[in-house]
Amino acid sequence: xxxNKFEKEKIKMTPETGFNxxxxxxxxxPGNQLxxxxxxxxxxxxxxxxxxxxxxxxxxxxxxxxxxxxxxx
Numbered sequence: 613x614x615x616n617k618f619e620k621e622k623i624k625m626t627p628e629t630g631f632n633x634x635x636x637x638x639x640x641x642p643g644n645q646l647x648x649x650x651x652x653x654x655x656x657x658x659x660x661x662x663x664x665x666x667x668x669x670x671x672x673x674x675x676x677x678x679x680x681x682x683x684x685x
Contacts, residue, residue, distance in 0.1 A: 633651075634671065
């Protein structure tokens, strides 16, 4: 997955607080390929939910760090 390809979508889906588990729908039009699976208050819960997915590479976690910068893992 190209980080720049989804950058605008990532920013739009990043929560102010907590962590969003986000999936990729490759059949959707560009600009609408990301979708929120679930929101979590704790990173560990989001990470566990990602690990439970069959194809982990099609999911990532969006959040803001302590400097209010957008991050994804």
